[in-house]
Amino acid sequence: MILLELKNIKKYFPIKRKSWGGQGAFVKAVDQVSLSIYPGENVSLVGESGCGKTTLARIMIKLIQQDSGSIKLEGQEVANLKGSKFRKFRKDIQMVFQDPFNSLDPRFTVFHILKEAMTLEKVRYRHFRDQEQRIKELLAAVDLPVNILNRYPHEFSGGERQRIAIARALVLNPKLLILDEAVSSLDVLIQDQILKLLQELQDKFQLTYLFISHNLKVVRRVSHKIAVMYKGKIVEMAATQEIFQNPLHPYTKELLSAAIEYKSVRRSEDINIHPNAQLVEKEKGHFVLDV
Amino acid sequence: MINNNRHHSQFQLALQRFRGNKTAMACVFILGFLYFSAVFAEFLSPYSYKDEQRQYSYCPPTPVHFFDQGRLTWPYVYGLQLSFNEFYKREYVTDVNTKYRVKLFASGESYKLLGLIPTRVHLLGVESPGRIYLLGADSRGRDIFSRLIFGGRVSLSIGLIGVLISFTIGLLIGGAAGYYGGRVDNYLMRLCEMVIMFPGFYLLLALRSAVPDDFNSVQVYFAIILILSFIGWASLARIIRGMCLSLREREYVLAAKSLGVNDFHIITQHILPHTLSYSIFAVMLSIPGYILGESALSLIGLGIQDPFASWGNMLSDAMSIVRIKFAPWILWPAFFIFLTVICFNIIGNVLRDCLDPNLKGN
Incomplete structure (x- = not known):
C-alpha cells in the first residue's frame, strides 16, 4: 500500500498582478509533480535552492494549498478533509524544519514546546503525568537529558535544537516524517550524529522519511529512492544506487559532478525542459523526464 | 522533573540588561515617584486643588x-x-x-x-x-505644589490609558492586516494611511469642537483620551502589521501549524508576544505624545477646565511673558512635563537597545 501518493501537483505563485484581460506572470514552483512514497522506503528530494522542494513538502503537510493535483494518504484523498479526519491526517505526517534556530519559538521552554505538540491529542495527554511520561520517552529517544525541560531554545547548540525539533515532530507518532534540509545547517560531526539518530528512530518507531536536501552525500546514506527536482519538475527518479551509478538526465549528472567525484561533466549553460516532457520509465524503476 | 535552576527567556534577559542601565533605572524611579504621588495626591498635597x-x-x-x-x-x-x-x-x-x-x-x-x-x-x-x-x-492664590500633584493625575494617566486604547486598536487592526494579508491588509492599511495623513493637531481641535461643551470634567477627560487614541493607533497598527507579516512566515509558526495548533492560539502565543517585545518601546516612546497632546489642548483652553488641574491648563497661566517675569514659579508644570517626557523617552530608547537581540553581546 502506498503511504503517500502525489499526483500532478501544481503550484504557481503569482509574481505580477493580472492586468485587465491580460495574463499575470507566475513562478512555477511545483509543476505537475507525481511521487509515491511506500511505507519504510525513504525517499529523497534533491535539487538546487529554489527548485520547489520546500514548496512541495509544504503542500504535502497542507501548509500551502496546491493549485491542482491530488494527495492521497494511505489511499484516502486529503485535499478536502475537514475536522477530525483532517486532524488525523495532521498526526500522520510531521515535518522537521531546516533551521533549528528558527523553528523553536524562543519564548517557549522545551517543556512548553513539546507540550504544544500534544495539541491534537489533548484527550490522551490530559494529565500532567501522561505528558511527563511521553516527554521523557521522547527525550530518551533523541538522546537528550530530561533535566533540560525548563530551558529556553537559545541555551542549546544547533544539534541539540534539532534533536528537540525531532522530538517535537515525533510526539504524535507520525507515519511519515518530512525532513526539510534538517541537517544542512549543522556541522559534519553533528550531521553524522543526527543521521545515526534518525536511523535508530526509524527502526524504533517504524517511520518513513522524506528527505529534502541538496547534499547528495547525506542523501546517499539514508534514502532508498531519490527524486531529482529541477525548475519545479521531477527530472529523474530511481533507486539510490541507480541514480549514483547511472544518471540519465543531464541535470542529475551535473548535480552529481558537483557533489561527488563523478565523471567530469561539461557544465551546461542551461538545461531546457520541454513543456510537454513526461516522466518515462527507461529501465525498471528508473524514471527520466523526456519528451 | 522540572528542576529549580533559573533559566531565563530572552525577555527576562532583556530585563536584566535594562536593570543594569543606571540612567534608565533613575528614570523608572522618577516616574514611579510621580505616579505614586498622583495616586496619593490628596494625602501628599497640603491643600486641595481648588482651595482659593x-x-x-x-x-x-x-x-x-x-x-x-x-x-x-x-x-x-x-x-x-x-x-x-x-x-x-x-x-x-x-x-x-x-x-x-x-x-x-x-x-x-x-x-x-x-x-x-x-x-x-x-x-x-x-x-x-x-x-x-x-x-x-x-x-487665585491656589497652592501650585498641590495643583501640580493633582494635575499629575490627569497628565500622567492620560498617557497610559490613551496608549492602552490605541495599542489595543493598533494590535487588533495591525494583527489582522498582517496575519491575513491580501485584501484585508490592503483595506486596513489604506485606512491607517488616511488617519495618519490628517495633520494631528488640527484634527484634535476639530474633534474637540465636536464634543459638546457642557461636558463635565470627567467626560472631557475621557473625550480627550478617546480623541488622542483615535489619532494615535494608526502608526502603531502599521508597525504591528509589518511584524506580523514577517512573523507568520517564521518556521516555528509553520511548525505550530503543522502540529495542528489553531489560528487563534498561534496568533496569541507565537505572533503577538513577539510583536509585544518589540512594540513595548514603541509604546514607551508614544506615551509622551499623549501627555503633550493633553497639555496642548488644555493650554489653549480646550482641555481640562479650571478649577480642575492638569499640567497643561496650569501652564496656560504662563502664556504671558509679563506674568512669567513677575512670577516665574508658574512655570513648574512645564518642568514636570519636560521631566516626564524625557524619562519616557530614555526608558523607551534603553528598552529598544535591550530588546534588540542583535545588540545582545554588550
Missing part, C-alpha cells in the same frame, strides 16, 4: 525656617501681609511677629484616601491661619 485664597495671588514660594535666633527649632513659616509699593506693585511683606509651625500629618480638608478611606490627614500642613506655598501660588 485671593489675598495670596501670585504669592512667591514660602521660605521654611529651621533656625530661630540662631537656635535649631521645629520648622516654621512667617505670616505674610499683602501690600502695594509706590508703583502699585504687589509685595508680600513677611510679618516677623507671626510664626506658624509646620506640621506633619496635619489635619486639613477632609477627603477619601484612594477613594475609600475617609480621613483629614495631610502629610504636610501649617498652623492656620498661616499658609505654606512650597512652590508659590497661582493667580
Whole structure:
C-alpha cells in the first residue's frame, strides 16, 4: 500500500498582478509533480535552492494549498478533509524544519514546546503525568537529558535544537516524517550524529522519511529512492544506487559532478525542459523526464 | 522533573540588561515617584486643588525656617501681609511677629484616601491661619505644589490609558492586516494611511469642537483620551502589521501549524508576544505624545477646565511673558512635563537597545 501518493501537483505563485484581460506572470514552483512514497522506503528530494522542494513538502503537510493535483494518504484523498479526519491526517505526517534556530519559538521552554505538540491529542495527554511520561520517552529517544525541560531554545547548540525539533515532530507518532534540509545547517560531526539518530528512530518507531536536501552525500546514506527536482519538475527518479551509478538526465549528472567525484561533466549553460516532457520509465524503476 | 535552576527567556534577559542601565533605572524611579504621588495626591498635597485664597495671588514660594535666633527649632513659616509699593506693585511683606509651625500629618480638608478611606490627614500642613506655598501660588492664590500633584493625575494617566486604547486598536487592526494579508491588509492599511495623513493637531481641535461643551470634567477627560487614541493607533497598527507579516512566515509558526495548533492560539502565543517585545518601546516612546497632546489642548483652553488641574491648563497661566517675569514659579508644570517626557523617552530608547537581540553581546 502506498503511504503517500502525489499526483500532478501544481503550484504557481503569482509574481505580477493580472492586468485587465491580460495574463499575470507566475513562478512555477511545483509543476505537475507525481511521487509515491511506500511505507519504510525513504525517499529523497534533491535539487538546487529554489527548485520547489520546500514548496512541495509544504503542500504535502497542507501548509500551502496546491493549485491542482491530488494527495492521497494511505489511499484516502486529503485535499478536502475537514475536522477530525483532517486532524488525523495532521498526526500522520510531521515535518522537521531546516533551521533549528528558527523553528523553536524562543519564548517557549522545551517543556512548553513539546507540550504544544500534544495539541491534537489533548484527550490522551490530559494529565500532567501522561505528558511527563511521553516527554521523557521522547527525550530518551533523541538522546537528550530530561533535566533540560525548563530551558529556553537559545541555551542549546544547533544539534541539540534539532534533536528537540525531532522530538517535537515525533510526539504524535507520525507515519511519515518530512525532513526539510534538517541537517544542512549543522556541522559534519553533528550531521553524522543526527543521521545515526534518525536511523535508530526509524527502526524504533517504524517511520518513513522524506528527505529534502541538496547534499547528495547525506542523501546517499539514508534514502532508498531519490527524486531529482529541477525548475519545479521531477527530472529523474530511481533507486539510490541507480541514480549514483547511472544518471540519465543531464541535470542529475551535473548535480552529481558537483557533489561527488563523478565523471567530469561539461557544465551546461542551461538545461531546457520541454513543456510537454513526461516522466518515462527507461529501465525498471528508473524514471527520466523526456519528451 | 522540572528542576529549580533559573533559566531565563530572552525577555527576562532583556530585563536584566535594562536593570543594569543606571540612567534608565533613575528614570523608572522618577516616574514611579510621580505616579505614586498622583495616586496619593490628596494625602501628599497640603491643600486641595481648588482651595482659593485671593489675598495670596501670585504669592512667591514660602521660605521654611529651621533656625530661630540662631537656635535649631521645629520648622516654621512667617505670616505674610499683602501690600502695594509706590508703583502699585504687589509685595508680600513677611510679618516677623507671626510664626506658624509646620506640621506633619496635619489635619486639613477632609477627603477619601484612594477613594475609600475617609480621613483629614495631610502629610504636610501649617498652623492656620498661616499658609505654606512650597512652590508659590497661582493667580487665585491656589497652592501650585498641590495643583501640580493633582494635575499629575490627569497628565500622567492620560498617557497610559490613551496608549492602552490605541495599542489595543493598533494590535487588533495591525494583527489582522498582517496575519491575513491580501485584501484585508490592503483595506486596513489604506485606512491607517488616511488617519495618519490628517495633520494631528488640527484634527484634535476639530474633534474637540465636536464634543459638546457642557461636558463635565470627567467626560472631557475621557473625550480627550478617546480623541488622542483615535489619532494615535494608526502608526502603531502599521508597525504591528509589518511584524506580523514577517512573523507568520517564521518556521516555528509553520511548525505550530503543522502540529495542528489553531489560528487563534498561534496568533496569541507565537505572533503577538513577539510583536509585544518589540512594540513595548514603541509604546514607551508614544506615551509622551499623549501627555503633550493633553497639555496642548488644555493650554489653549480646550482641555481640562479650571478649577480642575492638569499640567497643561496650569501652564496656560504662563502664556504671558509679563506674568512669567513677575512670577516665574508658574512655570513648574512645564518642568514636570519636560521631566516626564524625557524619562519616557530614555526608558523607551534603553528598552529598544535591550530588546534588540542583535545588540545582545554588550
